[in-house]
Amino acid sequence: MHQNYEYLKKFADISEETFNEIAEITEFKRIEAGTQIVKLGEVPTKIYMLVSGFMRCYLTTESGKEYNKSFYLPISFIGSLTALLSNKPSMLVFEALSDCKLYEIDYKKFKGICERNIKLNTLHSKVLEYVYVKYEKRLIELMSLDATERYLALKKEIPDVDEKIPQYQIASYLGITAVQLSRIRKKIDSN
Template identity: 65%
Template sequence: MYIYVSIFKYLLLNNIISFFNQFSDFSEETFIELQNIAKFKKIDAGTQIVKFGEVPSKVYLLVSGVIRCYLSTESGKEFNKSFYLPINVMASLTALKNKSESIFTFEALLDCEIYEVDYTKLMNLCEKNHGLSKLYTSVLEDVYTKYENRLVELISLDARERYLELRKQIPEVDDLIPQYHIASYLGITAVQLSRIRKKMDGH
């Protein structure tokens, strides 16, 4: 059992390092420094790691499970902004930067494992560590690029095309995420999504 856990941790750490190396050279030393300010947590499905209206103080790295980020209206209607699968960085960034209340909620759709990093400690470490600072900038650029792509999809693609694009990004989306959450992300109703899927299946 101990050997199995050790192998799992080794593979997990390699996956995390490989993920960050997509953005910039990420040394093992930098990873160790980052790990020293991170806390590993297991959270249950339904847990909100960032709540609407709270002032957040953490950045998260998702290592297993699925998390959604959504916006709620005054009437209580929810609109899914993003889905996060392993391995991904998550944060209510504007609220963190401005020390303001989050307009988004981040909720676990499945049981998840995450690393939690204090934002202030991360910024202090970035000031001292050039490699980490470069990585942070690269990750922000990637987040902004995905945000721009999402806006383009909403403006230029119809519902079926947006659904196909989501399936391209998350091939197992239909098995991982409930249909009503997918529909909310696409900006349509669950009934409309069902019709789209039936037509695609040739029914």
């Protein structure tokens, strides 16, 4: 049985037939590091399931400063949900930080199948709940933890984050400078 089918079954009891319906509107892609799957100002039409590599989601200010919102490791669901739902340009950029393998799904076709397939609609709801819980956890961390605690939480989530993601990207995610991150690392290493 396909490993992605088994993974999706963790969210909802979908049949092989339903999985095959999803597969028909899905395209497997390999992308190189630096590829943007959602660009700033683009009206997105796709959602993604990352199966290898790692990606980031970031916001760029008018002055050109980037702020990392999220990092994605396998297996993750990725998409500019607000832009998809509102059919408006994305304010976020989704970019590969390494070479990646992912499945690209046409969101409109997916929603069409959801309207007539209750099991797929349940899967969609469960995935959205999962994504929301992760988002809320991140928001709580930003509001309640100091920079060192946020870094330690990130290391717990991604143990080899320092090897996978450049220091300035990690610092941006934590809401600090690369110099501050360097100090935090030295302090942790000295304890």
